Structure formats: C-alpha cells, structure tokens
Amino acid sequence: MIEDGDMQDDSTQAPVESELVASPEPRPAAARSEERPLADLPAGQHGARMGGVFEAVSRGVAFDTEVHATMAGKDCVIEIEQFNLWYGTAQALHSNSMGVPAGQVTALIGPSGCGKSTLLRCVNRMNDLIPTVTTKGDMRLSGDDIYGPGVDVIELRKRIGMVFQKPNPFPMSIYENVVYPLRIDGLRDKRILDEVVEKSLRGAGLWEEVKDRLEDNALRLSGGQQQRLCIGRAIAGEPEVLLLDEPCSALDPIATGRIEDLIQELKGHYTILIVTHNMQQAQRASDYVAFMYLGRMVEYGPTQDLFLNPHLKETEDYVTGRFG
Amino acid sequence: MADTTGTKMKRRLTKRKSSLFARGESMVWLTGAALVVSIAMILGLLGIVLVRGSKTFWPQELKSIQLVDGRSLMGELTRTEEYKPERHVFESLREGDREAARKLVSGNRGRSTRYLWRTGNRSPTRREGFTEVSDFHIKSETFPEWAVTIERSEWGRFYGEPVAFLIGDEKAATDPAAAWALFEKHHDDATELWEEAAQLEEDEVGGLDALFEEQRLRAKSVELEHGKDSPQHANALETFAAFEASQGAERTRLRAVIEKMRAEAGMYSLAMRTSDGVEEQVRLVDITRAYAANRLGFTQKIGIYIARWWEFLTAAPREANLEGGVWPAILGTIVLTMFMTLLVVPFGVLGALYLREYAKQGTLVSLVRIAVNNLAGVPSIVFGIFGLGFFCYAIGGSIDQVFFQESLPNPTFGKGAIIWASLTLALLTLPVVIVATEEALSAVPNSMREGSYACGASKWQTIRRIVLPRAMPGVMTGMILAIARGAGEVAPIMLVGAAKMAPDLPVDAAFPFFHPTRGFMHLGFHIYDVGFQSNNAKAAEPLVFTTTLLLIGIVLLLNLVAILIRARLRRAYLEGG
Numbered sequence: 068m069i070e071d072g073d074m075q076d077d078s079t080q081a082p083v084e085s086e087l088v089a090s091p092e093p094r095p096a097a098a099r100s101e102e103r104p105l106a107d108l109p110a111g112q113h114g115a116r117m118g119g120v121f122e123a124v125s126r127g128v129a130f131d132t133e134v135h136a137t138m139a140g141k142d143c144v145i146e147i148e149q150f151n152l153w154y155g156t157a158q159a160l161h162s163n164s165m166g167v168p169a170g171q172v173t174a175l176i177g178p179s180g181c182g183k184s185t186l187l188r189c190v191n192r193m194n195d196l197i198p199t200v201t202t203k204g205d206m207r208l209s210g211d212d213i214y215g216p217g218v219d220v221i222e223l224r225k226r227i228g229m230v231f232q233k234p235n236p237f238p239m240s241i242y243e244n245v246v247y248p249l250r251i252d253g254l255r256d257k258r259i260l261d262e263v264v265e266k267s268l269r270g271a272g273l274w275e276e277v278k279d280r281l282e283d284n285a286l287r288l289s290g291g292q293q294q295r296l297c298i299g300r301a302i303a304g305e306p307e308v309l310l311l312d313e314p315c316s317a318l319d320p321i322a323t324g325r326i327e328d329l330i331q332e333l334k335g336h337y338t339i340l341i342v343t344h345n346m347q348q349a350q351r352a353s354d355y356v357a358f359m360y361l362g363r364m365v366e367y368g369p370t371q372d373l374f375l376n377p378h379l380k381e382t383e384d385y386v387t388g389r390f391g
Numbered sequence: 392m393a394d395t396t397g398t399k400m401k402r403r404l405t406k407r408k409s410s411l412f413a414r415g416e417s418m419v420w421l422t423g424a425a426l427v428v429s430i431a432m433i434l435g436l437l438g439i440v441l442v443r444g445s446k447t448f449w450p451q452e453l454k455s456i457q458l459v460d461g462r463s464l465m466g467e468l469t470r471t472e473e474y475k476p477e478r479h480v481f482e483s484l485r486e487g488d489r490e491a492a493r494k495l496v497s498g499n500r501g502r503s504t505r506y507l508w509r510t511g512n513r514s515p516t517r518r519e520g521f522t523e524v525s526d527f528h529i530k531s532e533t534f535p536e537w538a539v540t541i542e543r544s545e546w547g548r549f550y551g552e553p554v555a556f557l558i559g560d561e562k563a564a565t566d567p568a569a570a571w572a573l574f575e576k577h578h579d580d581a582t583e584l585w586e587e588a589a590q591l592e593e594d595e596v597g598g599l600d601a602l603f604e605e606q607r608l609r610a611k612s613v614e615l616e617h618g619k620d621s622p623q624h625a626n627a628l629e630t631f632a633a634f635e636a637s638q639g640a641e642r643t644r645l646r647a648v649i650e651k652m653r654a655e656a657g658m659y660s661l662a663m664r665t666s667d668g669v670e671e672q673v674r675l676v677d678i679t680r681a682y683a684a685n686r687l688g689f690t691q692k693i694g695i696y697i698a699r700w701w702e703f704l705t706a707a708p709r710e711a712n713l714e715g716g717v718w719p720a721i722l723g724t725i726v727l728t729m730f731m732t733l734l735v736v737p738f739g740v741l742g743a744l745y746l747r748e749y750a751k752q753g754t755l756v757s758l759v760r761i762a763v764n765n766l767a768g769v770p771s772i773v774f775g776i777f778g779l780g781f782f783c784y785a786i787g788g789s790i791d792q793v794f795f796q797e798s799l800p801n802p803t804f805g806k807g808a809i810i811w812a813s814l815t816l817a818l819l820t821l822p823v824v825i826v827a828t829e830e831a832l833s834a835v836p837n838s839m840r841e842g843s844y845a846c847g848a849s850k851w852q853t854i855r856r857i858v859l860p861r862a863m864p865g866v867m868t869g870m871i872l873a874i875a876r877g878a879g880e881v882a883p884i885m886l887v888g889a890a891k892m893a894p895d896l897p898v899d900a901a902f903p904f905f906h907p908t909r910g911f912m913h914l915g916f917h918i919y920d921v922g923f924q925s926n927n928a929k930a931a932e933p934l935v936f937t938t939t940l941l942l943i944g945i946v947l948l949l950n951l952v953a954i955l956i957r958a959r960l961r962r963a964y965l966e967g968g
Binding site: 225297 | 751836838839840841842843844845846847848849852856857860861963964965
C-alpha cells in the first residue's frame with residue numbers, strides 16, 4: 068500500500084530503491100522500523116551520520132524511523148503502528164510508528180506541513196470530520212483499538228483531552244466552559260460540577276484568577292487565560308491522554324511560560340502529546356521528541372539525546388536551525 | 392530593506408505621477424455619490440410619507456368662501472396647486488366676471504392657483520364631498536366664528552354653524568353659543584347610552600344567535616349520523632323546535648329594551664346651517680366628534696389631533712374604511728407577521744441546519760441552494776395563488792371534509808384565513824431565513840465545533856450547544872429581513888384571507904383567543920383598498936399616507952425588537968459581554 072502510494076508520487080520507483088542508500092548499511096526500502104534491531108545503533112554514537120532521509124523523501128521512498136534504543140520497553144499509552152493518512156489522493160502521513168510513554172510529555176516537531184498536527188488529530192479521530200480523509204494502519208489507546216470497527220468515536224474522545232492552536236473557549240460562562248464535557252453527558256448535580264470546576268481550574272492554574280467571576284463570559288478572558296481555560300476544559304473529563312496542538316503559538320512569551328509550567332505540573336497525571344513549532348519549547352517541556360518531515364517520522368528519542376546527540380544529520384540540522 | 396523603504400517614502404512624498412484612478416480618489420467620490428443618491432431617495436420617500444401622513448389629523452380652520460357666481464362654500468383646504476387655465480375656462484364664468492378673471496390670470500403670467508376644498512356635507516343625495524375652486528372664482532373669504540366641524544358616524548364630515556339645539560322636537564337653545572354649550576353637555580351621555588344599546592345587542596342577541604346555531608348544527612349532525620327520517624333525527628328536530636319557540640320570547644323582550652334605549656339616546660340633535668343656507672338636523676348619537684374649528688386654541692388643537700390619532704389606532708373602520716380607525720388592520724398585521732415569523736424561523740433554521748451541517752456538500756446540495764435562492768425571486772402573487780390553491784382549497788378543504796362536514800357547504804378551514812395567510816407568507820420569506828441562517832452557520836468558526844467534538848460531544852450536541860447559539864444573531868438578521876418583507880406584502884394575502892372589512896378579530900377575548908380560521912384586515916391591504924378601491928378617492932388620499940406611516944412604524948417597531956434581541960445575543964455569544 069505504501070509503495071502504491073509512493074508510486075503515484077514517483078513513477079520511477081525501481082531505480083530509486085537502489086539509490087536510497089546514503090546510510091552506511093544499505094537496507095531495502097520496504098523495511099519496517101520494528102523489523103530492524105534497535106541494537107544497530109550504537110547508543111552513545113557521537114557525530115550524526117547522514118541518513119539520506121531528505122533525499123529519500125524527495126524521491127518518495129519509504130525509510131525507517133531512527134528510534135533511539137532507550138525508547139524500547141517503555142510503558143506506552145498510545146501506540147501508533149504503520150499509520151498512513153490521505154487527504155483525497157494526496158498522502159499526508161507515511162507509515163508512522165511510535166509509542167507515547169505513559170505519564171510523560173512527548174513532543175512532535177518538524178517544519179510546517181510535515182504532518183505533526185495531522186498525526187496528533189488522528190489520535191482522537193478529529194480527522195474523521197474531514198470527509199476526504201482515508202487512513203490505514205493501527206492506533207491503540209491503552210490497548211484499545213482506536214480505528215477498529217465498532218469503536219464509538221464519542222466515547223473515545225471522552226478519554227482524550229485536546230487543546231488547540233488558537234484558544235477556543237465556547238461563548239458561555241467560564242463555569243459552563245469547564246463543565247461542558249460533563250454537561251453533554253447529562254450531568255446536572257451542582258455539587259459534583261462545582262467540584263470539577265474547582266479541580267480542573269486549579270489543575271489548569273486558572274482558579275485563583277477567575278474564582279470570583281465564574282459566571283463571566285469566557286470570551287472576556289485574555290488569550291493566555293483562555294488557553295488555560297481550554298486546558299481546564301480538556302482535563303475536566305479526566306482523560307487518559309492530553310493532546311496539545313501548538314498550544315502556545317497564539318500567545319505572548321509570558322503566557323507561553325505559564326502554559327509550559329502547567330505542562331510540567333500536569334505531567335505524571337496525564338500522558339501528554341504536544342505538537343510544537345518551537346524547538347526551545349520542545350527542549351524545555353518535553354521528555355521525548357519525535358522529528359517529522361513531510362509525513363514521515365525521521366527520528367524519535369529522549370529529548371536530551373535528540374537535541375544534543377541526534378543520530379541523523381537531518382535531525383541535527385533541523386534542531387540546530389540549519390534547516391527548516 | 393532600509394533602502395527600499397527609503398525610496399518608497401520618497402515616492403510617496405511626490406504624488407505628481409500617480410494617476411487619480413490609482414490613488415482611488417475617484418472611487419471615494421463614486422461610492423459616496425451612490426450612497427447619497429440612495430439615502431436621498433429613501434429619505435425623500437419617508438419624508439413625504441411622514442409629512443403628509445402626520446398632518447392628516449390636524450384640525451384645520453374652516454374658511455367660508457363667497458364665489459363670484461354668488462354661491463358660497465365652507466370647508467377645509469386640502470390641496471393647493473398652480474395650473475395654466477385654458478381659454479374656455481373663462482367662458483363658464485358669468486359675463487361680468489370674465490374680464491376681471493382674465494386680468495388676474497394674465498397678471499400672474501397666465502397662471503392661476505387652484506384650491507381643493509373639503510366641503511363635506513355628503514348625504515344620500517349629495518355624494519361629492521370636495522369642491523375645486525380657482526383663485527379667479529373667489530370673491531371674498533371669511534372665517535366664521537361659529538363654524539363647526541362635525542365628524543359623523545355616517546357620511547363623513549359636516550361643516551356648518553349651529554343654530555339650535557333640539558330635545559325631541561323642542562328647541563332648547565336658539566343661538567350658536569347656547570346650542571354649542573348644550574351639545575357639549577349632552578353629547579357624551581347620549582353616545583354612551585347608544586353604545587350601551589349596541590353592546591347589549593351584540594352580546595345578548597349575538598349569544599342567542601350562537602346558541603341557535605349550535606342547536607341547529609346538533610340537529611344536523613344527528614341527521615348526518617343516523618340518516619334523515621330516522622327516529623333519532625325526528626327526536627332532534629323536535630328538541631330544536633322547542634328550543635326555537637322558547638327563544639322567540641326572549642328575543643322580543645331584548646329587542647324592546649334595546650329600542651327604548653335607542654329612542655332615549657336619539658332624541659337629542661343639533662340643528663345646523665350650512666354655508667349655502669340649508670338647515671339640517673344632526674342627531675348627537677351620529678356625531679363622533681365636533682369642534683368649533685375657528686375658536687380652537689393651540690392646545691385644544693393638539694388635543695383633537697391626539698384624540699384623532701387615538702381613534703385611528705384603536706377604533707374599527709367605518710364608512711368603507713374612510714372613517715374611524717384601523718385597529719383591526721393593525722392587529723391583523725401584527726398577528727399575521729408574528730405568526731408567520733413563528734412558522735418560518737424554525738422551519739428555515741432546520742432547513743439551513745440540514746443543508747449546512749448534515750448534508751454532504753455536492754451537486755445536489757448546490758442545486759437545492761440555487762432552488763431556494765430562486766424561490767426568493769418568484770413574484771409574490773404566485774405565492775398567493777399557490778396558497779389559495781394548496782392551503783385554502785386542498786388542505787383547508789380536506790380538513791372541512793373530514794372534521795366539519797355538518798357545517799358544509801359553509802367552509803370552516805377551506806377559505807381565506809389568517810393561518811393560511813401566515814403559511815403563505817412563511818413560504819414567501821423562507822428563502823430569506825434559510826440564506827441568512829446558512830451564512831450565520833458557515834460563519835461559526837470551525838475551531839468551536841472542533842473544541843466541542845474534542846470534548847466528546849455528538850454532532851447534535853455540538854449544533855445545539857455551540858453552533859446554534861453562535862449563529863443566533865445571524866438567524867435574527869434573517870428574521871428581521873423576513874419580518875420586513877412579510878409585513879409589507881399585499882399581493883399574496885389578498886388571495887388567502889385579507890379582507891376589506893373583517894367583522895371579527897383574529898385574536899380576541901373569546902376562547903380559544905386565537906382564531907386561525909378567521910379572515911383579517913391588514914394595513915398593507917388597507918392602503919391598497921383605501922387608495923385604489925375607494926369611491927371617494929380625494930377623501931382617501933390623506934388616509935393612504937397616514938396608514939403607510941403607521942405600517943412603516945409597525946415594521947420598524949417589530950424590527951427594533953428583533954434588533955435589540957440580536958444585539959443582546961451578539962454581546963453574549965460574540966463579544967463576551
């Protein structure tokens with residue numbers, strides 16, 4: 068299927084396959100990352116090698132994700148396996164595979180249009196809303212199939228909280244915004260709702276600022292407050308995973324700092340998957356980083372390793388700002 | 392970077408080379424001029440309606456005019472215009488007056504001023520209530536002190552001077568001042584008594600009539616159920632006959648009481664002399680309002696002006712809609728418009744929701760959208776014809792066949808009715824609401840929907856809790872447009888229930904308060920009827936303006952309410968107020 072998709076992009080696939088080999092050990096293009104022994108990569112390798120990745124991508128050929136050895140054996144809440152996605156006939160994700168470790172912050176980085184947001188939105192199946200989207204591959208949330216037949220999307224989304232690029236509080240009171248996930252479940256008990264509001268807003272670091280004006284319209288909050296409210300709303304339903312889609316891109320540095328602190332506080336309670344443009348943010352806030360390029364996952368490893376000691380030259384170029 | 396901005400700045404400072412078009416100056420003028428033209432036209436229209444509509448009820452002074460031919464007339468001036476008299480006009484004058492008239496006109500560069508006087512005093516033998524007079528006809532003018540304007544309940548206004556006050560055949564006063572004093576003393580009591588009699592007749596006799604009809608229908612339904620000549624039918628006929636007999640006596644008694652009251656009220660009358668010397672008696676009960684026009688102070692004039700407006704707003708029309716008020720038409724317009732709004736808004740919103748939120752966007756949906764938009768271009772009379780055929784005859788007729796068979800051939804639902812008119816107008820304004828709602832729905836940012844879905848909301852929950860509230864101001868815009876369009880439509884409702892004169896109001900105190908099967912009066916139709924169907928066009932003309940003013944006012948009022956609601960919704964859902 069992947070090869071089919073690629074062939075649409077590049078009709079001269081046969082010669083490419085042999086040319087792909089810019090890496091030290093030539094591998095067949097169809098090889099899958101999990102088939103490859105992780106031990107291939109020396110753990111403390113100094114000086115990134117050329118992955119030939121960009122060249123492979125530009126030719127539309129599949130390659131393996133460079134997964135750091137330390138990623139093995141983690142307890143993963145979300146497992147993504149060979150996930151592909153098409154917008155109409157254009158393929159946006161090419162056999163992505165990764166596991167998101169429980170209770171940790173995992174960041175997706177990469178240049179614009181590399182598919183990191185798309186991948187994130189696949190986790191709670193927000194891409195279902197776009198009629199032209201087709202997918203292939205598996206995703207699991209705590210072992211439950213996300214894309215399996217008979218999955219109730221609504222129940223799935225209740226287990227996953229999501230925060231978007233632009234703060235999107237609903238046009239109602241702060242209180243109603245927070246309890247929205249409970250309201251749609253038909254919960255009316257004022258005592259429980261009050262409790263949830265306080266807990267969620269404390270969790271989102273907003274309680275002290277708004278506790279006296281919970282009935283005010285949420286649209287009157289500042290941008291940073293709105294985004295924290297959205298985080299409060301996302302955690303009100305006690306989700307297993309929190310998806311953050313560039314949560315700070317519309318905020319000023321101070322509000323951004325607040326959100327980053329918040330991410331650190333939420334870590335542990337929740338598994339967080341965050342998309343970010345900002346390399347410093349990824350470095351500061353995340354435990355693991357996956358670098359994506361044109362719909363393909365290039366390298367995935369612990370944040371410090373990936374930034375300070377990347378295995379691939381392409382990753383190094385990107386994180387040091389020489390490219391992208 | 393700095394260099395380029397530098398040269399740019401330099402260029403900016405020397406404008407000489409850029410053309411007028413490039414700078415867009417001419418477009419400012421063009422757009423501004425377009426706006427000015429539209430505003431001028433709108434203000435012109437509103438201005439005419441406002442000025443002419445608001446002066447209709449101002450009590451005018453009465454002028455008495457002596458004409459060169461010896462006639463004299465008295466009345467209110469309604470129109471003044473300049474014209475060029477033809478030669479033969481002078482031929483109609485008496486020989487001795489021709490020369491003076493010619494001289495007057497030629498001294499005025501061949502032009503003459505023509506006055507239209509409302510001279511009133513119509514009667515079964517005298518139909519014309521207006522007289523046209525040119526300046527060369529007039530010999531002298533006076534303002535008689537005791538000239539009195541009387542508004543009669545029949546035959547319109549009467550102008551004259553009081554000469555006596557009569558109680559029965561007896562003269563109680565014989566000079567104007569005393570007669571006027573007596574008139575003011577007795578007028579209220581007499582009219583009150585008269586109205587009491589009318590009320591008694593309506594309530595009691597009307598109640599008896601309703602009872603009679605009920606009994607008749609009961610007998611008729613027994614006949615339909617068991618067949619003619621069946622024992623049950625014979626029984627029912629017997630009961631009905633007994634009822635008829637018992638009712639007869641009650642009827643006679645009531646009639647006598649009513650007659651007595653009428654006679655008592657009707658014995659007062661005012662003897663009046665018109666400008667041409669004829670004496671006429673006017674019963675006090677026939678007078679709705681009278682005032683000594685040339686003796687009025689400014690405050691009194693304002694009092695009469697307000698009283699006339701009040702009557703116009705609250706009373707039922709008389710005299711082929713030329714006198715009295717338009718209350719039934721106001722009520723009909725408001726009820727019709729509100730009922731239409733109630734029908735069209737939910738329908739339009741649901742339709743737009745399906746089109747925008749549920750339907751798969753494609754050729755079919757585009758075709759539906761085009762069809763809906765085209766519906767807005769269908770001539771409104773076509774909607775009227777459709778409403779008559781489909782709502783009145785097909786649906787209403789079927790309802791009659793099934794549920795109201797005993798009252799056939801008199802239709803209950805199968806005729807023009809306010810419910811059918813509302814439905815027809817709802818259909819007419821549906822495109823407006825659908826288009827506006829669709830716009831509003833598409834303006835709801837997707838991030839809102841996504842936020843809701845991400846919380847685990849279903850599609851309907853998202854629509855109900857997030858999308859619809861956000862789109863409400865836009866829906867209200869559609870509603871405002873629908874009200875403005877629907878309230879002013881005349882052509883379609885003419886066919887499906889608007890009446891020149893509706894005896895019963897569509898909403899009244901009788902259970903069930905809203906009577907959907909009744910015909911109704913409507914201000915728009917009233918304007919058409921008074922303006923173009925009246926046999927007294929000159930008297931109707933000012934009323935057309937006044938009624939138009941009122942209709943515009945009502946539409947404005949309804950819109951204002953909607954705009955206020957919309958502003959509140961906007962504050963709540965868009966600006967976070």
